[in-house]
Amino acid sequence: MMLKPVWIYLENGVFLEAKSFGFEGSKTGEIVFNTSMSGYQEIMSDPSYAGQFIVFTMPEIGIVGCNDDDMESKTVHASGMFVRSLNEMPSNFRSTECLPTFLQKHESMGICDIDTRYLTKMIRDSGPKMMIASTEISDPAKLKAMLTASPRIEDVNYIEKVGTTKSYLHVSSVWNADTQSYEKATNSLGKKILAVDFGIKRNILNELCATGLEVEVIPHDFSADDIMKRYKSGEISGLFLSNGPGDPLILKKEAAQITKLIEAKVPMFAICLGHQLLSIAHGHPTYKLKFGQHGGNHPVKNTKTNVVEITAQNHNYNVPESVCSIAKVTHINLFDNTIEGLEYNDAPIFSVQHHPEASPGPHESKYIFQEFANRL
Incomplete structure (x- = not known):
């Protein structure tokens, strides 16, 4: 050409x-x-x-x-x-x-x-x-x-541009190399979660379904009150907060809704932007890194097991050290010692900054999805 x-x-x-x-x-x-x-x-x-x-x-x-x-x-x-x-x-x-x-x-x-x-x-x-x-x-x-x-x-509020505007059920699971197709979601656990779409990756949804969960994807402008009603009624077992673009500090409405869910102790798991929004919703604003972390070869140490996992990264913003006053650090980036994972003290909530669904290790971090399902 x-x-x-x-x-x-x-x-x-x-x-x-x-x-x-x-x-x-x-x-x-x-x-x-x-x-x-x-x-x-x-x-x-x-x-x-x-x-x-x-x-x-x-x-x-x-x-x-x-x-x-x-x-x-x-x-x-x-x-x-x-x-x-x-x-x-x-x-x-x-x-x-x-x-x-x-x-x-x-x-x-x-x-x-x-x-x-x-x-x-x-x-x-x-x-x-x-x-x-x-x-x-x-x-x-x-x-x-x-x-x-x-x-x-x-x-720019990019999540308004990239996320879904209507709720839907995600029906596919992980890729099957033998059939060259995605497996069908089975809901073998009999539990349902909601996944907030701030710009969610398809493979994150696939991995959530692979644990046996039923996954309903909802828009970014969700109502915390509606989610709490569904949780208290037993219709759903927890909430996932997705990755997404842009500066998390401009997402004030979303952070305010997450704060309500934290106070109600709704079980939550989050990746990347969702991880950052949880910190903001707890009162610990994010900051911008010098040049960000973008790649598929970043070593992260699991502080619980002392195992080093090779991770995929994509973020310009990071949670501050002050969040350690209310949460335990579960993962640390060995390139710059920034926080890569948190488990909060006051509620059944945990999060990671890296992308376990991206399979860079290739499967070293996939246990995180199963850990979420096991906690529900």
Whole structure:
């Protein structure tokens, strides 16, 4: 395919030219890097990346192609991706389309033939930056003006854009390699939970169903009173708070509803954004990390067993050390010693910052889903 030029302007004044594949036009977003060696389709379709451009440190991207089965949501939520070298021709028996076609279909930008090591080191040294990429405008002054006029990622409520608006039952379980399909959920435990969709990944729902739970997905603008009624009546056994994009501190309504559920001692389990919202709802606001944790190779220590688990990460924000006054730390990131897991003292509530459903270890952290089911 013929690659067209694309121009990139970052808020620190860096102006670059590269080649474009995928969506054509102009998009703004926050640039971050991801150190995963594989799984680019799952990463691009993860709603937690809404409003971001992802720099892949793996230099060769595209060789396994794309397919519908590996989608983590219905569409691509990331603004775009940076790759050093694009592989246009996939070589994988499960592939149904190449990466450029996939990005075009989902209106996400692809940028290649660029020094991704330079971009990664810049983000590492000075943090993520807002940026604009355009296949239409080459004038840096115009790009700067457009970027300045655009909202920053921390000012946008992305969960309103990526989550469901109606409740539904999730009916699939984990992937079966023999049948090349997802197994059907069975509800073998006879227990039902609600999963709040802040931008939930499909594989999280699959893993919850794999424990034998019945899972009903509900919108982000849930009512704590309705959930408490359903819990007290015995209709549901607990609540799951999902991952999602953006700054958790702007989700004041959601945090207020979670506070009510904490006071009612409704059993809860949370991942990533949900983990952060639990801390906020307990009165301990999150803070932004220097360059975030994004990748599939982050070592995390389980403080209960002293076992080191290799985890997948995707977060720019973190819970503060002050939360230790009301919770026990169950997991610690060995890269930077930040908190990766908590078990609260005053209620049947626990959470993790990393993504146990992403299978980076490949299965070292999946026990967390079963632990939730066992506690209900």
